[in-house]
Amino acid sequence: MTFGKRQIKEVYLSDTSVENIFINEYMASAPGDCVKVYLLGLMYAESGQALDNADIAKQLSLPEEDVMKAWSYWESLGAARKKYPDTKDRFRYDIEFVSLKEQLYGSKTKRNKAAESDGTHPLGDQELKAMYRSIERIVGRPLGGKEPAEILSWITDYQAVPEVIIHAYSYCVKTRKKDNHKYVGMVVREWMEKQLFEVSAIDAYLQEVDQRHFFYKRVLKSLGFTRNATEQEKKLMDAWFDEMAFSIDKVLEACDKTSGISNPNINYVNGVLRNWYEGKDTPAADTAKKSVSMAIVQQYYDMIRKQAETQAAEKKEQVYQRIPEVKEIDMALRTFGMEITRLMVSARSDKKQQIDKQKEKVGQLSDKKTRLLMENGLAADHMETKYRCAHCGDTGTTDTGERCACFREIQKEAEVWQKTKKS
8 A cells, every 4th residue: 555645736835844943043133025035935945936036026025136135145144055057147046045954053164164265255354445445535425324235235246346346436426427326236236237247348338338328318417317218218319310310419409498398308309309300390388488508507506515515524624623532433433334344244153243243332432423522512413414405415316317306496596506607
């Protein structure tokens, strides 16, 4: 007599085995999203079904970047291992779940040594400091908050080298006038997905697409946007240059006519150019009183932003001279911040405890700094840069690339400012 058991093929009707070690030793200290990613991946691993990071992100309503960070987190703890079918493609990999019993009680020492040697800690301390210093020179300010940790995650998650990250900051600041780390991170990821792993390859790529991409950017910038063009917008603009054979100067002239309408957009410009191409008059709104050009508005934004940053730098220097201990605290806070990011990618078994200790020191120093400022009659945020618009940081565009709500008011001020300059 033989025995058998009917197998349930539907994954949602089956059971997933989770080691108690995971629940007791790993889950309590892990970020919630990382636990979600681990459990969902484990469920599909036991069912033998394939699932990629995009599918996981969709099922869990998470950004795909967070899913990638979760796998890097579990790999750093030795609970999972990435396997690359193509070593040149660092965005496609399989996940192998490690036996936590073996990890904790068996060959844990060997596993940790392997993690240290296979690149879990990709940068030495001096290399890390050199990269941060280069970025700070480019953006013209110290890195703060979550920036160091986010930058370091691009190395572990995207496999970007420091030279590429520094180049991305330089490119974004000089070309796109953006130094927001989330924006730079999107650029780094795009380059890595295109397998542009070296600065020379990136420069060659940018040069190849620069001409038409430059036109797209000029048009959007003239309308007050810093985002990339959508596919539909690119088709419209391609028609202007290819079908209608307009020069970039003529297209920008059409864009300039949107200053008389309340909601400038590509479709309006397309209407202007289409009428010019067909020999018709421009739309009636085009005859409205012309406001100040986008170039002048952007110059005005640059001026008020630099004024705010200069005032903050002057206040900081005054505080440093008046209360030298505050300068010492700021230097110590930067050192602790770098130490925390270094610990985040290390394979140390006591990583969480060490990070918590560093954060406790940061909290104590921050409280001491606040107390020193208030004892000297200063507000806690006295040294911070106070932009007129907290939403866009006096750039005119939000982090999503959309025109900020402050634009209309600044446009009016810029018009007065331009007249004052001329007089």
